[in-house]
Amino acid sequence: MQGPSVAYGLGGKYKYEEGSQKIETKVKFGNGNSSNDDLYLGNKIDFGVQFGGGVLIAGKVMVDVRYGLGLTNITDGSNAKNGGFQFTVGVPISLK
Template identity: 40%
Template sequence: MLLSPLFAQTILPRAGVTLSTSSYEPYADFAEKSEKELLTGFTVGVGYDFFISDRFSLQPEVNFIQKGSKRNDIAYPDSYEYKLVTGYKLNYLEIPVLVKAKFGGVTKFYVTAGPTVSVGLSGTYSLKSTFAGLPEEPISSKVKFSKRPENYDGYDQFADNRIEAGVQVGGGVLLFGKVNVEARYGHSFTGLFDDTDFKNRVIQFSASMPINLF
């Protein structure tokens, strides 16, 4: 009985929504006005909560997660408004390894923190522009985690770095002993491109249902 809390194990199927942005500023030297929008996506996966003590546990996870960036840049050449709306939606397989600290009485609270490694799977890119209120032909293409072919003249975006390293911090509450509701913030330290600053920033809101193995 004394050993059971130390070796208790729980599986955590989880799902939620993501709100993401990035450090990407493609038209910083051109735009007179710029604003970022949070890009909505989703995440789904499973965690494995291995109890170290009654207050601390280690929680590795494997998650599918959507990240990306959307921004509006506006300039006024010859007093006419020129607006560019740029969007990236990126799909990753992400593996966080989180340390969880628990506290509280009847209602259980917890905080988490730890490193993450993400593997880029696929993505989409879009560019919409208007000049003097008149729309120009939009661009919609793929983001490919591969080397750009020689003499390629299409619109696909080729990401230099498939692997992303970062960190997550968050907190949550266990409701009724059955459902975890939590929020997290993820911050990447490595960029999508070698020659452009594009580091992902992601807020997650998720729920999980603990399943005790023993």
């Protein structure tokens, strides 16, 4: 199954490692100044596409795998986009 998606950024963490250099900062949204403590991104809203599918095993366990591909630049003046895998295992509940 595939289809469009809309995401709204609340915050997060940015981790970067190159050689012996490790950086971990908080991600915030708005027009603040990025520093060593916080990384500010200008765009809270991300439009994208979801790809994936799932199966129902013996009518009791649901397994779903998806990939989300962001289509909107998350920072001004660059080509940085979101992307991520989602793996779900659950039990379906009938609401009838």
